[in-house]
Amino acid sequence: MPRSKDESKPRGKLTAYAFFVQTCREEHKRKHPDENVVFAEFSKKCAERWKTMNEKERDRFHKMAEQDKARFETEMKDYTPAEGAKGRGGKGSKRKAKKDPNAPKRALSAFFWFCNDERSKVKADQPGLGVGDVAKELGRRWADVDEKAKKRYEEMASKDKKRYEVEIAAYKKKLAAPAKNGAAAEDEDEEDEEEEEDDE
Structure with missing residues (x-):
């Protein structure tokens, strides 16, 4: 839309x-x-x-x-x-959910690994370019990258994806642990109550 x-x-x-x-x-x-x-x-x-x-x-x-x-x-x-205008700070703009600072960093795509290497070069070659124009220039340069270099960035992205998958699984497990501990504590309380009823 x-x-x-x-x-x-x-x-x-x-x-x-x-x-x-x-x-x-x-x-x-x-x-x-x-x-x-x-x-x-x-x-x-x-x-x-x-x-x-x-x-x-x-x-x-x-x-x-x-x-x-x-x-x-x-x-x-x-x-x-x-009214209803979207964009930065507009009344229709959705509030972003707060990001957990302990959550693992998302995996970067091959293009983003390329941008990390090239951004400073673009800024040095063309000082004064706005953020949007820098992004356009990076996109143009990415289109001209030879297959060998592209493959290197794709390998970096693949490695980073595996890193993220391992870290996010551990992170989700960690988040789920307190909830399980809470449920286990409730079960113990119920067992104690049942034992007390049996004693009576």
Whole structure:
């Protein structure tokens, strides 16, 4: 079922790097209106250009980001989530059940093992990327990974799955133990009562 979007919610704030990419895209559209842009390549070129810029050149984008942050904060003060709107903190959002800190960590998929290795590289190659854009880039890189490397990550995932299965079984057993002990104590109480009745 699609998530109902709150149309009245203020547009999210942009980073200095996001304003820079937006400006680059607008410049490119003006110079080459009919050209189809391959986002991955364009993003890479933007990141390279951003790296070579000095602080004075970046300053205008930082100012744009500060203004946008102020705009967002002002709009959020007057914002009330629409009835039934889902999302972070909306009235229709479900409360997450509290997670037991003693529960074993879930097993990671091959893709997540890959992300653990590559995330820092993506951030170094393209500083200023938002969380969503980093995830997109990781997804693109995963699609280009050769079979040998993919197999290594799949083996890591398989090993981690076995680790999780062993740990979760032990954890569930541990949770069930106090309940069994309680039931055993009740049985003993009942036996004592029966013995007392027999004595009478």
